[in-house]
Amino acid sequence: MTREITILDPMNATCRVGLLAPSRQAQALGTKATVLQTLARKGCETSILEPDDLRHANLGHLDIILCLGGDGTMLSAAAAAARHGVLLAGINLGRLGFLTSCAVANIPAFVESLCEGTYIVEERTMLAVTAYNRKTEERRDTLLALNELALLRAQTGKMVDLDAEVDGTLLNRYHADGVLVATPSGSTAYSLSAGGPLIWPGSEVFSVTPICPHSLTNRAVILPDSVTITLRPRERRGRADSMIFSLDGRTTHSIGLEESLEIRKAPQKLRLFQMPGSNFASLLRAKLRWQGYELP
Numbered sequence: 001m002t003r004e005i006t007i008l009d010p011m012n013a014t015c016r017v018g019l020l021a022p023s024r025q026a027q028a029l030g031t032k033a034t035v036l037q038t039l040a041r042k043g044c045e046t047s048i049l050e051p052d053d054l055r056h057a058n059l060g061h062l063d064i065i066l067c068l069g070g071d072g073t074m075l076s077a078a079a080a081a082a083r084h085g086v087l088l089a090g091i092n093l094g095r096l097g098f099l100t101s102c103a104v105a106n107i108p109a110f111v112e113s114l115c116e117g118t119y120i121v122e123e124r125t126m127l128a129v130t131a132y133n134r135k136t137e138e139r140r141d142t143l144l145a146l147n148e149l150a151l152l153r154a155q156t157g158k159m160v161d162l163d164a165e166v167d168g169t170l171l172n173r174y175h176a177d178g179v180l181v182a183t184p185s186g187s188t189a190y191s192l193s194a195g196g197p198l199i200w201p202g203s204e205v206f207s208v209t210p211i212c213p214h215s216l217t218n219r220a221v222i223l224p225d226s227v228t229i230t231l232r233p234r235e236r237r238g239r240a241d242s243m244i245f246s247l248d249g250r251t252t253h254s255i256g257l258e259e260s261l262e263i264r265k266a267p268q269k270l271r272l273f274q275m276p277g278s279n280f281a282s283l284l285r286a287k288l289r290w291q292g293y294e295l296p
C-alpha cells in the first residue's frame with residue numbers, strides 16, 4: 001500500500017483548504033465555525049465548497065478538500081478529489097464515518113497535523129465505470145467510484161439475471177438481486193453486508209460480490225485489479241426485468257438489455273488523509289465493533 005508521510009513544501013506553506021460542510025443542522029454549523037477558526041489561527045486559506053462545486057468548479061488549486069459529515073459526504077467528494085489530485089479528509093459528523101479522518105474532539109490535532117505536514121497520505125483505488133450500447137457502440141460518460149459499482153434489480157420484487165465477464169471470458173451467470181464490484185475501500189461497505197471479504201487498503205484487487213444469489217455456492221471472487229470486468233443484464237425466459245446501476249450509492253442510472261458496463265481500475269487514485277499513527281486494524285476493531293478478549 002502507498003502510505004506516505006507528507007511534509008508541506010516550505011516555500012508554499014500556506015495550506016489551501018476547500019471546506020465541504022453541507023449540513024445545516026445546529027451541531028454541524030457549530031463544528032464548521034470551530035474548524036474555520038482553528039484553520040484561520042494556523043494561517044490556512046479556507047474557501048467554502050458547495051456540493052455543486054464538486055462537479056463544476058476547478059479545484060486543482062486546493063491542497064485539501066475537508067468534509068464535515070459522514071461517509072456519505074466523503075463519497076460525494078471522492079471523485080472530484082481524485083480527478084483534481086487533491087487530498088481528501090473528513091471530520092466525522094455522521095454515524096459511522098469509516099472513511100473520515102477523525103472525530104470532532106480531534107479537530108485541534110487534525111489541524112496541527114495538516115499544518116505541520118505530519119499526516120499520512122493513503123492512495124486508494126477508484127473504479128472507472130463506462131456503460132456502452134453493444135449495438136450502436138455508443139458510450140456514456142465514464143464515472144468514478146470509491147466504494148463500488150452496484151448493478152441491481154429495479155422497481156421489481158423479482159430476481160435478475162446478469163453475466164459477469166473477466167477480460168472477455170465468462171466468470172458467471174448470476175441469478176440474484178444484483179452484483180457488486182467493490183474496491184478495497186468499498187469492501188467494508190455494501191460488499192461486506194453481501195457476504196464479501198474485508199480487503200486491506202492498498203491490495204491490488206477487486207471483489208465481485210453477488211447480492212443474495214439463489215445458489216449457495218455463489219461467493220465473492222477476488223480478482224487482480226488489472227482486469228476489465230464486464231457486466232451485462234440478461235433476459236430471463238423472454239422477460240427483461242429492469243435494472244439500475246449505482247456508484248457509491250449516490251447516483252443511479254437505468255441500464256437496458258443492449259447495454260453493458262465496463263469496469264476498470266481508474267487511472268486516478270484518491271489521496272486519502274490519515275492521522276499520524278492511524279491504522280486499518282484499529283479502525284476495523286473500533287468501527288466494526290469487533291469483540292474479543294483484551295482487545296486494545
Ligand SMILES: NC(=O)c1ccc[n+]([C@@H]2O[C@H](COP(=O)([O-])OP(=O)(O)OC[C@H]3O[C@@H](n4cnc5c(N)ncnc54)[C@H](O)[C@@H]3O)[C@@H](O)[C@H]2O)c1
Nearest residue numbers: 071072096097098147148185186188189190191193248249
Ligand atoms: N445493505 C448495505 O449494506 C448497503 C446498501 C446500500 C448502500 N450501501 C453502502 O452505502 C454506501 C453509501 O454510503 P452513504 O453513507 O452515502 O449511504 P447510507 O446513508 O445508506 O449509509 C450506508 C452505510 O455504509 C457506511 N459506509 C459507507 N462507505 C463505507 C466504507 N467505505 N466502509 C465502511 N462503511 C461504509 C456508512 O457509514 C453508512 O453507515 C455505498 O457506497 C454502499 O457501499 C450499503
Ligand SMILES: Nc1ncnc2c1ncn2[C@@H]1O[C@H](COP(=O)(O)OP(=O)(O)OP(=O)(O)O)[C@@H](O)[C@H]1O
Nearest residue numbers: 022023024069070071072073093094095096097098
Ligand atoms: N446536503 C445536505 N444537506 C443537509 N444535511 C446534510 C447534507 N448532507 C449530509 N447532511 C447531514 O450531515 C450528516 C452527515 O451525513 P452523511 O451522509 O455524510 O453521513 P451519515 O450517512 O449520517 O453517516 P455515515 O455515512 O458515516 O454513517 C447527516 O446528519 C446528514 O443528515
